[in-house]
Amino acid sequence: MEDDEEARFVARLVARDETAFNELVLLFERRVLALTLRMLGRKADAEEVTQDVFVQVFRNIEAFRGDSKLSTWIFRVAVNLCKNRMKYDARRGGRRHEDVDALGEVRELDGAVGVSVGAVHRPDAVAEERQLVELVREAIEALEPAHRQLLILRDVEDLSYEEVAEVTGLSLGTVKSRIHRGRIELREKVERLLAARRILKENA
């Protein structure tokens, strides 16, 4: 959306134009839902938080001053609400835990990275791929929440470092530093999990 077009669109939202608001939800709901789903892990939570995002946007659209893109502002609302939900979940001690008992065969991280998802066809290769994905998800779950959030925004949602800084309200240097450390943390966790699985398998 061009700047002028976006300014006109925001003016309609500020005027509480219901049609404009419907357009806004339809335009952004998939990206917001994908982000909340990746950050929270549970579909029901993600849908609820996504609804909260648009309700907040409707209530507080006057607070959007146009300093950033509308999409960045909406992402910021989404990230803040996800963080609140994660804190709430942590207080209740109820975070998602995937069933990883089904994980069996493991492989080296470096070897795994070269395998294309599209190239996997054989049943054993499909199972191996699934196990690796589950293992990586377990490692992501175990990341520090601040690192996980930044890695998702940069590496999955494909936001630039500057956009991540705007969305999270952190300084650019902090964003880069945390993403860097988050990647190291993730790599270490995946490698540690792979090693643990290998030992379990050898002892079985």
Next chain:
Amino acid sequence: MSDESSREQGAPEGDEGSMREVDEEAMRVLEDELGADALDDVEVRELLRRALDRERPAEDASVLPDVQRRLRDETKGHYFADGWGTTPAVRETYLVTAILLLALLALAWLALGPRALHRL
């Protein structure tokens, strides 16, 4: 969020702070020489995408009706109250209805108007 930002902008303390300074300095040098993309770790990015790409919402899933219902409840029916506003193409709906009504009025006028009366 503001707490976090202010904490991050404060002076780092102890070993962790020193390590962070070294990290940031190393990244600045790398970025200056090779550009921002040089900071990315392609392998980790690929792993993240493979693991999280499956967490996609269903194509037909839409939160719009639920959002509208919540706003309708919250504003005590001031917004999205008429049931018409719950469809995205609300303008088109109004337009089509208006045209149909005009056509109906025109038919009624032709059937019952002065000309029809004159023929009688």
